[in-house]
Amino acid sequence: MRFRVPVFFLLLIGAIIGCSNPQDYYSPKAKLGILDLRNWDLTNSPLVSLDGEWEFTNSLDTSKPNSSKAFITVPGSWNKFPLANGEHGGEGIGTYRLTVFLDRPLKDLALQMGDISTAYRIYLNGRLLADNGIIGINKESMTPSYKHPIILLDEESKELNFTIQVSNFYHTTGGIRKSILLGPILNVFEYKKQEISLGWVVFGATFLMGVYHLILFFMRRVDKSAIWFAFFCIDLSIRGFFTGSVFIYEITEDKYWVYIHKLDLLSFVLALPLFSLFLRSLFPKDFHRYFNTAFLSVGAAFSLIILMTPASEYMWYIQIFQGIVGIIIVYFLLLMIYCVFRKREGAILFAVGAAFLFIATLNDILNQALIIKTGYIANWGLLAFLFSQTIMLSVRFSNAFVRLEELQKSLEYKVLERTSQLEEAKLVAEEANSMKDTFISLVTHDLRSPITTIMGILQLIKNDYEQLDDISIKEWLMRAENTSSQSLEMIATLLDLNRLRSGSFPMDNSLIYVFPEVEGVLAKLWAQANAKKLEIRNSIPNEVRMNVDRTLFSEIFVNLLSNAIKFCREGDSIEIDFASKPSEIEFTVKDSGVGIPTEMIPGLFSTEIRSTRLGTNRESGTGLGLPLVYSIINAYHGKISVESQEQKGSKFTFSIPQPLLDIPRLNPI
Structure with a gap:
């Protein structure tokens, strides 16, 4: 079993990444602001992503510009989009346009909106379809929102002209950051339902595991690893509501976005000190208390930054924190390798599960920074990690029973003699x-x-x-x-x-x-x-x-x-x-x-x-x-x-x- 368990986790990564995308979708690329879907097979590929080159202007004007057109890649940020006087930057405004050609008018179409930073208004053929948050030309005039709504298309036409006005003064990156999906209403709702269901599965598994270890700690308070692991599980289970289906953002009003976003990032930042405390309790001989203190200090410092500064400022510091986490991940992995060579009890299972969790966390960091374009899988990494800890605890309990048997036999012999x-x-x-x-x-x-x-x-x-x-x-x-x-x-x-x-x-x-x-x-x-x-x-x-x-x-x-x-x-x-x-x-x-x-x-x-x-x-x-x-x-x-x-x-x-x-x-x- 010792050699096969690590193989299991390496295989599990493919299944988890697959689970992070509830449904495959058709993905042709738009070129020069036009997406040709006249060969779209609704039967085999009911959902299509509106990815590719969108027409872009650095204004909130919904009319077609007469000057030369500029194009931007979607999904992605507008941060380095070239302007006449330099680059766009993270904060600002912009208007995206895309024309979609269909071979025939289709009924009951809908859009599944993705991550657009941080407020937008969408038009179809010049008519307003919906808005998310309140767009504005400065921070004071806009209200941010992270909702991912389903928008019904109220017009049947062979030519769909989409115009999306976006404003962002609350995030370090702006624009259409994630894919927008187009498809029949039922298929779009099914996609959304699967995404939400997966989120609840992850929450239920991680939260109950946290509560279980919390109960274990109160029953046997000698081993503090249980309580730190419980808090770590609960923290990441709650974080699942801020990513993926963005459940917390969906059910709260946009005027509370600033506070919800702070909680979002706090759940991410607090995971570091909690995991550090858990690791320290498991391997006290190998994980020096000075490193533990340093990681706790880093978590506390960035938590205060999030609480005390506005979003436009702490988002810059979060990028620094993400870099620090990347370095710490390398340290944790080296520590696990050291523990494996030292033959610490449960080190192999812990190392494999932790490596999987670190990879999934690194994926989320790179995904958040738009360096890669994948789904959020940190919670799935947590599930794999929890499974490894369950096996490790089983091994420890088994060894404890063996030691208990030896003590019992020794005691029985003494009773027989005396x-x-x-x-x-x-x-x-x-x-x-x-x-x-x-x-x-x-x-x-x-x-x-x-x-x-x-x-x-x-x-x-x-x-x-x-x-x-x-x-x-x-x-x-x-x-x-x-x-x-x-x-x-x-x-x-x-x-x-x-x-x-x-x-x-x-x-x-x-x-x-x-x-x-x-x-x-x-x-x-x-x-x-x-x-x-x-x-x-x-x-x-x-x-x-x-x-x-x-x-x-x-x-x-x-x-x-x-x-x-x-x-x-x-x-x-x-x-x-x-x-x-x-x-x-x-x-x-x-x-x-x-x-x-x-x-x-x-x-x-x-x-x-x-x-x-x-x-x-x-x-x-x-x-x-x-x-x-x-x-x-x-x-x-x-x-x-x-x-x-x-x-x-x-x-x-x-x-x-x-x-x-x-x-x-x-x-x-």
């Missing part, structure tokens, strides 16, 4: 504690397989990305999603297994076909087998039926086959065979792997003796898979045996009693 009066009570407690430890180990063991399957699927997508189409990628991702759902079901099953060992388990037996059940198990383990180029043959006939608990039966093959894969070398083979007998059905799982040392065979099915070793690719395990198989088969009053020769392979044979069914009679194995 007192005999508590022998009976100790035996009772030891039995309960053993059942608890076994159950925890079973959960840890059986959650490893679905996570490995998901990582294998994602690794396949990465390796064959250029050859896979969108449908294939979606199918693989759906398999990963299904595996995740199955892992949740597995937890419920393991709860029942704990009762099974105590003799109070009500097994849900039903008549099933064996072949598809085994094939389903092979599908889950396909990525692991394919990585070693193993040949697996399933010789069970299609007609074989059994009356068993479907989940428990699959669990037998999951453990036997994953064990076989683990100890096979590249190019080895695995055979699954079958034989019917008068009152039972017998199966074998045979591999040509490295085999089992003779001294380990007697303890393979015991939970008291941990028979575990590294696989051929150094895969690790808990040693509880075969005891689990034994417990299930024993619950059905069946039998299991093993034959093995080192370097030649192993053969596991098990049988389960069955009533007389319509089972095909084959030659015995």
